[in-house]
Structures are given as structure tokens and as C-alpha cells.
Amino acid sequence: MKxxxxxxxxxxxxxxxxxxxxxxLIQAAKxxxxxxxxxxxxxxxGMGHAISVGKPLRLNKVHLEGETEGWACSGTPVxxxxxxxxxxxxxxxxxxxxxxxxxxxxSINIFYSGTMSAAIEGAIxxxxxxxxxxLNWSMDADxxxxxxxxxxxxxxxxxxxxxxxxALNVNIPDLPFERIKGIRITRQAxxxxxxxxxxxxxxxxxxxxxxxGKFCLEEEGEDTDIWALENGYVSVCPVEIDAxxxxxxxxxxxxxxPHHFEHPSQVEEKF
Amino acid sequence: MKxxxxxxxxxxxxxxxxxxxxxxLIQAAKxxxxxxxxxxxxxxxGMGHAISVGKPLRLNKVHLEGETEGWACSGTPVxxxxxxxxxxxxxxxxxxxxxxxxxxxxSINIFYSGTMSAAIEGAIxxxxxxxxxxLNWSMDADxxxxxxxxxxxxxxxxxxxxxxxxALNVNIPDLPFERIKGIRITRQAxxxxxxxxxxxxxxxxxxxxxxxGKFCLEEEGEDTDIWALENGYVSVCPVEIDAxxxxxxxxxxxxxxPHHFEHPSQVEEKF
Numbered sequence: 001m002k003x004x005x006x007x008x009x010x011x012x013x014x015x016x017x018x019x020x021x022x023x024x025l026i027q028a029a030k031x032x033x034x035x036x037x038x039x040x041x042x043x044x045x046g047m048g049h050a051i052s053v054g055k056p057l058r059l060n061k062v063h064l065e066g067e068t069e070g071w072a073c074s075g076t077p078v079x080x081x082x083x084x085x086x087x088x089x090x091x092x093x094x095x096x097x098x099x100x101x102x103x104x105x106x107s108i109n110i111f112y113s114g115t116m117s118a119a120i121e122g123a124i125x126x127x128x129x130x131x132x133x134x135l136n137w138s139m140d141a142d143x144x145x146x147x148x149x150x151x152x153x154x155x156x157x158x159x160x161x162x163x164x165x166x167a168l169n170v171n172i173p174d175l176p177f178e179r180i181k182g183i184r185i186t187r188q189a190x191x192x193x194x195x196x197x198x199x200x201x202x203x204x205x206x207x208x209x210x211x212x213g214k215f216c217l218e219e220e221g222e223d224t225d226i227w228a229l230e231n232g233y234v235s236v237c238p239v240e241i242d243a244x245x246x247x248x249x250x251x252x253x254x255x256x257x258p259h260h261f262e263h264p265s266q267v268e269e270k271f
Numbered sequence: 272m273k274x275x276x277x278x279x280x281x282x283x284x285x286x287x288x289x290x291x292x293x294x295x296l297i298q299a300a301k302x303x304x305x306x307x308x309x310x311x312x313x314x315x316x317g318m319g320h321a322i323s324v325g326k327p328l329r330l331n332k333v334h335l336e337g338e339t340e341g342w343a344c345s346g347t348p349v350x351x352x353x354x355x356x357x358x359x360x361x362x363x364x365x366x367x368x369x370x371x372x373x374x375x376x377x378s379i380n381i382f383y384s385g386t387m388s389a390a391i392e393g394a395i396x397x398x399x400x401x402x403x404x405x406l407n408w409s410m411d412a413d414x415x416x417x418x419x420x421x422x423x424x425x426x427x428x429x430x431x432x433x434x435x436x437x438a439l440n441v442n443i444p445d446l447p448f449e450r451i452k453g454i455r456i457t458r459q460a461x462x463x464x465x466x467x468x469x470x471x472x473x474x475x476x477x478x479x480x481x482x483x484g485k486f487c488l489e490e491e492g493e494d495t496d497i498w499a500l501e502n503g504y505v506s507v508c509p510v511e512i513d514a515x516x517x518x519x520x521x522x523x524x525x526x527x528x529p530h531h532f533e534h535p536s537q538v539e540e541k542f
Contacts, residue, residue, distance in 0.1 A: 046321060048349070049320060050347075050383075051383050053316045053317035056481050078319070079482065083468065083480065085466065111320040117382075156528060161522070162522075166519045178534045178535070179534075180532060181532065182528075182529050182531040184528075187513070188513055188515045190436075207330065208327040209327060209329075211323060211328065238515065238520060238522075239514050240511075240517075242459055243382075243511055243514075244511060245510055246511075248437045257454040257456065258423070260452060263448075
């Protein structure tokens with residue numbers, strides 16, 4: 001029974017080890033197990049599933065509030081998970097928690113999110129993983145309700161099996177707990193960013209661009225993460241690591257790609 | 272009919288605008304349409320779906336071999352696609368081609384790959400997109416066979432519909448064309464990297480780590496990308512942008528999460 005032992009929990013984020021969000025995640029999770037914190041030493045928002053291929057990584061031990069010890073890593077959120085499981089931890093953790101992110105990671109934002117990429121890396125490594133995001137970008141955001149949601153999900157994790165190679169993408173509306181209606185299992189809403197670059201000139205007359213944009217929801221389903229959040233619910237969306245578009249395989253079979261080339265040398269061999 | 276008009280093709284990669292792979296992709300694609308090349312100004316391998324959130328982006332016009340004009344971008348592969356469709360191009364391109372990557376992007380490597388993230392960004396934006404990778408990391412790799420494969424797929428693209436919001440992940444074995452057996456539609460093999468960090472000391476006695484590792488295939492299916500490549504076939508794997516683990520939703524429904532909280536104020540309201 002999971003509930004009879006203390007969990008070994010690995011904690012990461014993408015806003016950096018000093019962000020309020022990870023502090024509140026630690027506060028919510030500490031009663032559930034032994035925590036190991038490995039997080040970026042600087043903000044890594046928008047890093048997606050990036051890893052450090054061409055540069056070495058540093059790990060520095062840091063003392064967080066209370067007795068909690070952590071490691072600040074010079075790399076990306078995914079680097080943190082790889083270093084934690086490959087170097088720091090003696091055994092595979094029971095659970096990875098990532099966040100609490102300052103800002104939403106619903107719909108296709110999961111692709112850009114370092115928070116969710118850390119959780120997805122956990123799922124790739126076969127470790128149950130959850131990413132948490134609060135719909136408030138501010139460093140002064142109120143994480144009181146988020147901590148309650150984290151605790152509810154950790155209690156449910158203790159009581160239930162977790163399907164293999166899946167991560168949970170948990171998004172929390174920016175509401176006081178008493179105004180959050182409930183928790184819904186959702187699917188990723190279809191949408192995209194419509195880019196509106198802020199085009200400027202530097203002091204030397206040369207162009208540069210800031211990436212901005214507006215999120216554009218492309219569907220109206222009521223079982224999506226966006227619908228849940230807009231209607232006052234916490235969204236819990238299970239995330240896949242098999243990226244194959246299985247539904248599209250029949251369409252591409254219709255392309256009649258040459259499954260076997262008839263190379264001249266092979267043709268000659270027939271005679 | 273797609274085949275009666277010249278395609279508008281956007282070309283990107285992650286090895287950088289001066290890499291041999293993108294040069295050979297341009298050579299293979301140019302007979303099919305008007306090309307716009309927007310690629311990183313430096314190598315961006317392993318950047319995954321990273322975007323530049325906190326820093327401005329530069330775009331510099333460069334002259335490539337022949338009359339081809341391109342833009343070197345200071346950002347990631349996904350930044351390149353966003354700048355191309357948001358700033359450089361007047362109209363949505365008909366097709367995005369990314370690569371040809373120096374090295375494989377099969378199985379879960381799709382998550383780390385900047386090449387495939389550029390193609391996936393295209394799929395998010397509703398543009399048919401294909402990423403190409405050759406199973407040879409060397410800058411001196413022979414792209415002769417790869418160019419033939421690109422041409423075959425572009426011809427098939429002209430003749431067939433392309434399902435919406437899907438990208439193709441094309442991996443090409445490092446073989447002369449006459450030894451490539453054929454082209455297979457595949458699914459992503461289940462596997463992961465087993466990390467083996469190279470732990471060193473810098474001249475000041477401080478630790479640092481290089482990320483290395485060994486790919487570990489975790490299944491034996493004969494319909495996977497890895498199987499195709501190991502058996503001399505080109506792998507064409509359709510890739511999804513809906514990351515929802517639909518198959519896992521029933522498992523999480525069993526968690527009986529509180530769909531509706533009974534907040535004290537609501538309870539009071541009942542009386």
C-alpha cells in the first residue's frame with residue numbers, strides 16, 4: 001500500500017528555485033514524504049523540453065526556508081530531472097511534482113512549458129509525475145488555494161494507482177478556494193497563439209522583435225482544460241508521451257509510399 | 272489541385288542556417304516551389320519546443336549558395352517558425368520543411384528535437400509540416416539518399432491530402448539510396464535515455480556535469496520507427512499535437528476527484 005510508506009518526492013519547476021510557486025509546492029507536499037528539490041538557478045519559462053547538449057551543467061546545494069535542502073541547477077527543467085534521477089538520487093523517486101507555475105499551462109501551452117516538460121520527462125523515465133500551474137503570472141500571486149489542490153491530489157495519489165508513462169497537467173484557476181467549484185478530468189483544448197511581434201529599433205537603428213501574442217481557442221468543447229478553468233474548475237489533464245498521431249496513419253497509408261524500392265541491382269538479381 | 276501551383280515552402284532546422292543538412296534540404300525542395308529559409312544563426316540541437324520569452328529576437332538577411340535568400344534568427348527553431356509566419360511571410364506557407372537534421376529523431380527524441388519542434392509548431396499553426404533527420408551526426412554526412420527521400424515525399428504531398436494538425440517525423444537510415452529498402456509509416460517506439468553523466472572537476476576544484484547517455488529501447492514492435500530504421504527502411508511517423516492521454520482518462524476518473532466542492536458557504540446557503 002502506497003499509503004503506508006513515506007513517499008520519496010522529487011520537486012522541480014521552471015520559474016527557478018527562488019520562485020514563490022516552488023516554495024508553496026514544498027509547503028503543500030512536505031507532509032506526504034521526503035522531498036528532494038532540484039530546480040533551475042534562474043527562470044526557465046518557455047524552455048519546453050530543451051536539454052543542454054553543448055554545455056556543461058552545474059549543481060549547487062542551496063538551503064531553502066526551514067530545513068529543506070535543494071540543488072540549484074544551471075540547466076533547463078528537463079536537465080534538472082535528468083540530473084536528479086541520474087546523479088543526486090540513489091533510487092527512483094515515487095513521484096515528481098513540478099511547479100507551482102506562475103501562469104497557465106493549458107491547451108497547447110504544454111509544448112512551451114518547462115514546468116510540464118519536467119513532468120513529461122518524469123513520465124518518460126517511468127515515474128508518476130504531476131505539473132501544477134496557477135492562472136496568475138504575478139510573483140505576488142496567492143497560492144493558498146493551490147496548496148489545498150496539491151494536497152487533495154497527493155492524497156488521491158496515495159489511494160489510487162497511477163497509469164504508467166502518463167503525466168498530469170494540473171491547472172488551477174486564480175480564485176480563493178471557496179470559489180473554486182471542483183476538480184475535473186479534462187482533455188487538452190485545441191487552440192494556438194496568434195503571434196503579434198513587438199517590432200522595435202535598437203539605438204543603432206537595427207530591428208529587433210519581442211515575441212507577444214494572443215491565445216486563440218479553436219473549439220467549444222465542454223470537456224477541455226480551458227472550459228474547466230473558465231468555469232471555475234481545476235483542470236486535471238492526463239498527458240501522453242506517445243506523440244504518434246495514430247488516427248492519421250490510415251490517411252498516410254493512402255499516400256502509397258514505396259514500401260519496397262525496386263533498386264536496379266535488385267531487378268538485375270532477378271534475371 | 273496542389274500539383275498545378277508552385278508551393279510556398281518555409282524551411283527551418285535546428286543545426287543552424289550554415290549546416291550542410293539545410294543546404295541539402297534546399298537543394299531537394301527548390302524544384303517544388305518558392306522557398307523561404309528562416310533558421311537559427313547558431314546550433315540549437317536539443318532545444319525542444321523552447322521559445323524566447325525573456326529576450327528580444329534578431330533577424331538578419333543572409334545570402335545562401337545560389338540565389339537563395341534566407342534569414343538567420345537569434346532564437347530557437349520554434350522562434351524561427353513564429354517569426355517566419357508572423358513577420359516575414361505575407362501569407363501562410365503551403366508547407367514547412369525542417370532539417371535535414373544531423374542525427375536521428377526517432378522514438379522519444381522527438382521531445383528534445385528542435386528540428387521536430389519546428390515542424391510541430393507548424394502543425395499547431397495549421398500548416399502541413401515535415402521534419403527530416405539522417406541517422407548520421409557528422410557534419411560530413413552524405414545527404415545524397417536523403418535528398419531522394421525528400422523528393423519522393425514532396426511528390427506524394429503534391430498528390431495527396433495532408434491531415435490537419437499533424438506533422439511528419441521522417442527519419443532516414445545512413446545508407447546509400449540503393450541499400451534503402453523502402454519507406455514505412457510507423458509509430459513512435461517506446462524507449463528512453465539512460466543518463467550517464469560525465470562528472471568532472473573544473474580547474475578550481477568545482478564539480479560540473481556533461482549530459483551523456485545510452486538510448487534504451489523498451490519494446491519489440493515491428494511497426495515502430497526504430498524497427499524500420501534498424502531494418503533499412505525510412506521511417507515516416509505522423510505526430511500529434513493533442514498531448515492528452517485519452518486512454519488514461521478512465522483510470523483518473525476512478526480517482527473520484529471532487530467534481531463539486533461542498534464549500535461551507537454553499538452548505539449554509541442550503542438552509
